Every structure is written in structure tokens, then in C-alpha cells.
Amino acid sequence: MTTPDTPASGRVPFNDLGRSALMDTLRAAVDEVVTAGDFVHGRAIGSFERQFAAYNGTAHCVGTSSGTSALQCALAAVGCGPEDEVVTVSATFVATAAAIVHTGASPVFVDIDPATRTVRPDQVRAAISARTRAIVPVHLYGHPADPQELSAIGAEHGIPVVVDASHAHGATWYDGPAAVHADVSCFSFYPSKNLGAFGDAGALVTDDADIARRARALRDHGREDGEVVAAGHNWRMDTVQAAVLGAKLPHLDEWIELRRRAADGYRRLLEGTGLTLPAVAAGAGHAYHLYVVRHPERDVLQAELARHGIDTRIHYPRAVHDLRPFRAFRTAPEGLPETEALARQCLSLPLFPGLTDEDLDAVARAVRAALRTVGKRAAASAGPADGAVPAHPYRPTATARN
Ligand SMILES: Cc1ncc(COP(=O)(O)O)c(C=O)c1O
Numbered sequence: 001m002t003t004p005d006t007p008a009s010g011r012v013p014f015n016d017l018g019r020s021a022l023m024d025t026l027r028a029a030v031d032e033v034v035t036a037g038d039f040v041h042g043r044a045i046g047s048f049e050r051q052f053a054a055y056n057g058t059a060h061c062v063g064t065s066s067g068t069s070a071l072q073c074a075l076a077a078v079g080c081g082p083e084d085e086v087v088t089v090s091a092t093f094v095a096t097a098a099a100i101v102h103t104g105a106s107p108v109f110v111d112i113d114p115a116t117r118t119v120r121p122d123q124v125r126a127a128i129s130a131r132t133r134a135i136v137p138v139h140l141y142g143h144p145a146d147p148q149e150l151s152a153i154g155a156e157h158g159i160p161v162v163v164d165a166s167h168a169h170g171a172t173w174y175d176g177p178a179a180v181h182a183d184v185s186c187f188s189f190y191p192s193k194n195l196g197a198f199g200d201a202g203a204l205v206t207d208d209a210d211i212a213r214r215a216r217a218l219r220d221h222g223r224e225d226g227e228v229v230a231a232g233h234n235w236r237m238d239t240v241q242a243a244v245l246g247a248k249l250p251h252l253d254e255w256i257e258l259r260r261r262a263a264d265g266y267r268r269l270l271e272g273t274g275l276t277l278p279a280v281a282a283g284a285g286h287a288y289h290l291y292v293v294r295h296p297e298r299d300v301l302q303a304e305l306a307r308h309g310i311d312t313r314i315h316y317p318r319a320v321h322d323l324r325p326f327r328a329f330r331t332a333p334e335g336l337p338e339t340e341a342l343a344r345q346c347l348s349l350p351l352f353p354g355l356t357d358e359d360l361d362a363v364a365r366a367v368r369a370a371l372r373t374v375g376k377r378a379a380a381s382a383g384p385a386d387g388a389v390p391a392h393p394y395r396p397t398a399t400a401r402n
Pocket of ligand 1: 068069093138164166167187189
């Protein structure tokens with residue numbers, strides 16, 4: 001007999017990219033590009049850019065080859081370069097900081113709010129110096145980093161806010177898209193993202209015509225109206241990716257709604273279990289790219305969940321300022337305790353639009369069973385009077401690729 005506490009035997013994958021009712025439509029979109037042969041600079045690019053700008057409530061969209069190149073292109077377009085500083089977070093995927101470093105600028109890492117896992121505006125304010133050229137908040141896991149407060153800080157100091165919105169397609173702030181508040185928002189269309197391509201792709205959106213013009217030139221070898229106006233790059237989006245994204249975009253809101261329903265289900269089923277669940281700030285429309293819980297015994301919990309067939313990931317196991325290439329950069333003077341705690345404790349549960357109620361139940365049962373084991377182990381390791389500490393048999397089993 002199963003009870004609510006009996007772990008389910010069914011396996012729950014972390015994601016399922018092959019399960020899409022849209023496959024025929026997507027194949028037809030790719031076919032059109034193949035037939036037209038316009039693989040680079042193709043028609044589907046302009047058409048997707050117009051669609052995605054409208055979706056974000058912005059005047060311009062510039063498609064790029066990846067989320068990383070969108071960030072680099074945006075930072076270069078707002079003028080970041082050597083000698084500059086960029087205030088950002090360390091609780092993010094390494095690409096955010098790498099894009100800053102590749103412009104020649106230095107990241108300055110500040111801490112996050114432990115509830116929303118996004119940047120603390122007071123720390124951004126405190127970190128601004130005469131050298132600050134941009135502020136780069138990250139809408140981590142899909143929760144918007146206070147767009148109004150950050151754009152007010154940017155405006156006060158005349159510093160552009162360039163958001164890493166790679167996790168946040170569909171995130172809103174009060175009654176509109178979060179992107180309308182930033183100078184530039186950058187997106188990744190890595191296949192597992194809320195809006196995913198059939199490979200790598202990215203885009204930036206902005207209301208600023210000059211930024212959009214510079215970004216268009218920078219992504220295409222510095223070319224503008226037949227002239228080379230800058231030493232540019234090849235950061236172009238492939239036409240095939242634009243066609244796939246254009247066919248998927250009309251479904252994005254429906255998929256975000258399914259993600260939100262799954263997140264509500266997790267909240268209902270997991271509240272009171274001892275996990276710290278994601279919080280949502282007033283005004284924030286969380287896009288739930290990831291459903292990230294926290295627990296002090298995260299590695300044991302992950303291994304136990306794997307034993308019960310529940311596939312989880314860690315986003316991200318190390319804070320960026322703790323990675324070798326980034327250790328030399330400045331951090332907030334008080335350190336980044338909340339960022340470091342998140343890296344030690346975060347665990348991403350399965351979340352994708354096709355997740356069923358049965359999947360949610362299976363995860364919740366497994367979590368309860370796993371937490372019982374965690375509790376028993378904690379009691380046992382507190383046990384021996386001679387102070388002997390049992391060897392820890394658990395290691396993280398799955399970290400995220402990005
Ligand atoms: C927060 C964040 N920023 C930037 C990127 C880089 O995007 P891409 O892999 O498309 O270059 C990712 C990708 O996973 C990301 O999660």
C-alpha cells in the first residue's frame with residue numbers, strides 16, 4: 001500500500017526536451033529554411049526579432065549566437081572596456097562574469113537577497129565607483145531582480161542596467177514584462193531554457209536605438225550599411241534557430257503557466273518538509289526556469305533522491321568569485337555569505353512544462369523519504385561518544401552544465 005510518505009517507484013527526469021507536441025511544426029519551420037537556403041542573415045531572423053521585441057515590450061531585439069554573446073555584445077554596445085568596473089552577482093552561471101571580463105572590464109561581485117536569490121540593490125549602490133560602467137543583475141532561476149529599484153539606481157548614476165535574463169523569458173514585474181525596465185536585457189535560448197532553440201542562440205532587447213544599432217554592427221563583424229565601423233565579431237544568430245524560436249514563441253506564455261502550476265504544486269506538497277522553498281517578491285512574476293530548494297544537507301538529499309529515481313541538478317555548485325579565474329576581482333567588503341550559502345545548499349528539482357501531477361507526487365514522496373534518511377544520518381553522526389565521525393559516503397551526483 002502506498003501512503004503520501006511512500007517513495008514512488010516512477011522515475012522523474014530533470015527535463016524532457018524530446019517531449020514536444022510541436023515537433024511537426026518545428027520540423028516544418030526548419031524545412032522552410034533548408035528550402036530557402038538562407039542559413040545566415042535569413043528572413044526568419046528579422047521576423048523572430050520583431051516578435052521577441054514585441055513580446056518583451058521593447059522597441060528592438062538583436063538576435064545573437066548565444067546568451068553569452070548577447071551579454072558580451074550588450075556590454076560592448078554600452079561602452080564597457082578596459083579600466084571599467086561592472087557591478088554584478090557571483091550567484092550565477094559563469095558566463096555572466098566571463099562576458100564582463102571579455103570586454104576588458106572587471107566584475108565587482110555583490111551579495112544576493114537569500115529569499116529571492118537576486119542582487120541586493122543596497123549593495124549595488126554601495127559598490128558603485130567612479131569606474132562603474134554598467135550594472136548587471138541576473139534574474140536568477142526566473143525571478144526578476146527588482147527591475148524598478150535597479151533602474152532607479154542606474155538612472156541616478158547615469159549607468160546602464162544590462163540584465164542577464166537568460167533564466168527569465170516570460171518574467172514580469174507588476175503588470176508588464178520585466179525587460180521594459182532595463183536598458184538592455186540579454187537572453188539565452190540554450191535548448192533547456194524556457195524558450196529553447198535547437199542548439200545555441202541568444203538575443204538582447206532594448207528600447208535604445210543607438211544601443212541596438214551598435215549591437216547589430218558588433219554581432220556582424222562591425223558592419224553597418226556596408227561600412228566596417230568597429231572591430232566586430234561573428235555573434236550572429238543562425239536562421240534555423242530563429243525559425244525554431246519564432247515557431248515556439250507563441251506557446252511561451254502557456255509553457256510559463258505550466259511551470260507556474262508545477263511550482264504551485266511543489267509549494268503545496270513540500271511546505272513544512274524542512275526544505276527552504278523559493279520566495280516570490282511582491283510584484284514579481286516568476287518565470288520558474290528552475291525550481292530551486294535549499295537544504296543544509298544538500299548532497300545527501302540529492303543522492304537519496306537519485307536512489308528514488310528523481311533526477312536533480314545543482315545550479316550552481318560554486319559561486320563565481322570562488323572559481324579560479326575570478327578570484328582576483330573585487331567583492332563587497334562584507335564578503336558574499338548569502339551567495340556562498342546558496343552554492344552549498346541549492347538543489348534544482350525537476351521542472352518542465354510536461355511535468356505531471358503524478359511526477360510532482362513522486363518527487364514529494366521521495367523528498368519526504370530522503371529527508372527522513374537525512375534526519376537519521378544526522379542523529380547517527382551526532383551519536384558516537386568518542387567523537388568518531390563516520391566517513392561521508394555521498395558526493396554530488398549531478399551538477400548543471402549551464
Ligand atoms: C544565467 C546565465 N547567463 C548566461 C548564460 C549563457 O547562455 P549561453 O549558454 O546561451 O551562452 C546562461 C546559460 O545557461 C545562464 O544560465
